[in-house]
Amino acid sequence: MLEEYIYGNLKEINEELEKIDEQYNKNKSEQDILKMEIRKIQEESDIDFEIFSPRNSGNVYKNKVSTMSEKLRLIKIENDKLDEKKIVYSDKKKLFEALKEDYEKLKK
Secondary structure: OHHHHHHHHHHHHHHHHHHHHHHHHHHHHHHHHHHHHHHHHHHHHHHHHHHOOHHHHHHHHHHHHHHHHHHHHHHHHHHHHHHHHHHHHHHHHHHHHHHHHHHHHHHO
16 A cells, blocks of 8 residues: 555656656747747848838837747746746655655565
């Protein structure tokens, strides 16, 4: 019964840590894409600014960059929460691994 409890919790903790890592990697990819798009828009806006009406293109680019910057900010907040969650689960994992080790010693 105790063995099931320890191993069950370790399994759940490992699964949760994997989910956190997957979400973090997904967020990293999304951040990279957004940063590239922002850079591209900024480069295009310099070219288009000279060719087209600065009033029209300027507002469009500002809005796009603003929206993307907001998405980046939200991803950063989510990553901070994921970091906190990962610390909690890592601490739990250490605890249950120590319990497992003690349990294995008692079994012998």
